Amino acid sequence: MTLQPAVGARRADRPGFLLDLVTGAETDLASVQRLAEGAAVSLAGAAGVALDAAATLTRAGNPPVTAGSATRAYNIASSEDRYSDGPMAQAAASAAPVQVTGGSGSQRWERYRRRLTDAGYGVALAVPLELDSRSSCALVFLGPVGFDFTPELVGEAAWFAGVAAQSMKLAIEVRSVRSAGDNLKAVLESRTSIDVACGVIMAQNRCSYTEAFGKLAGVSRQRNLKVRSVAENVLKALPNGSPVTRFEPPALA
Known part of the structure; x- marks a missing residue:
C-alpha cells in the first residue's frame, strides 16, 4: 500500500545531519x-x-x-x-x-x-x-x-x-x-601526441601539417590502428624516445 508521511515528519532544518556519499566513494x-x-x-x-x-x-x-x-x-x-x-x-x-x-x-x-x-x-x-x-x-x-x-x-x-x-x-x-575532466585530459593528451608526431614528419619530409596528418591517417587505415597509436609509434622511434607530454589543468581561483 502507498503511504503518506506523517505531518511535520520532514525536518529539513534538523541541524548537523549530513550524509556523505562522495568522500572515498569512487563509484x-x-x-x-x-x-x-x-x-x-x-x-x-x-x-x-x-x-x-x-x-x-x-x-x-x-x-x-x-x-x-x-x-x-x-x-x-x-x-x-x-x-x-x-x-x-x-x-x-x-x-x-x-x-x-x-x-x-x-x-x-x-x-x-x-x-x-x-x-x-x-x-x-x-x-x-x-x-x-x-x-x-x-x-x-x-x-x-x-x-x-x-x-x-x-x-x-x-x-x-x-x-x-x-x-x-x-x-x-x-x-x-x-569523468568529464578525465575524458578532456585524454583528448588533449591524444591531440598533443598527434601534433608532435606531425611536427616530426613535417621536419623529416619538408611537408605541411595537413600532409603530415594525412600520412598518419594513411598508416592508421592500413594497419587498422588509431591515429594516436600511429603517432605514438612515430615518437617512440625517435633517437631519444618519445617526449613526455603532460596536461595540467589550470588552477582554480
Whole structure:
C-alpha cells in the first residue's frame, strides 16, 4: 500500500545531519552501499530495533546498481529487478512511500511477500529519492516479523530519503565532473601526441601539417590502428624516445 508521511515528519532544518556519499566513494556502487548502511543505522535509531536497508540506483545508459546493509537485504532488493515486482519500483514511480507486510492478504505482492518472509523479514518500507529525469533511486527498509512501520517512522524514512536525495545528486554530479575532466585530459593528451608526431614528419619530409596528418591517417587505415597509436609509434622511434607530454589543468581561483 502507498503511504503518506506523517505531518511535520520532514525536518529539513534538523541541524548537523549530513550524509556523505562522495568522500572515498569512487563509484556509484560505493555511494549506494554507503547510502544503504546509513539508512539502516538512521531508521534503526528511531525505531528502537535493528533494521536492514537496501538501495537501487538507476542511471540512463547504465544497469541498475544495488547494495544492502546486509546480504539478505541486498538479495531482496536485487530480486525486484529479476522478477519485475516489489515496492521499490512503485515507490519510485509514485514518488511516495510503499509498505508491504508479510501477513497481508493482498494478492499484489504475493511473490515479493514470499521472498520477504523466506529471508526472515516481516515488513518492507520503500521510499523514493527524487533525483532527476535521467536517474532514479529508491530505498527499502526491512524489519523483523511482528514489527510495524508507524506513521512517525514512515515520516522519518521520508525525511531521510530527502536528505539522501540531495547527497546522491551531489555524488552523481561530482562523479560526472571527474569523468568529464578525465575524458578532456585524454583528448588533449591524444591531440598533443598527434601534433608532435606531425611536427616530426613535417621536419623529416619538408611537408605541411595537413600532409603530415594525412600520412598518419594513411598508416592508421592500413594497419587498422588509431591515429594516436600511429603517432605514438612515430615518437617512440625517435633517437631519444618519445617526449613526455603532460596536461595540467589550470588552477582554480
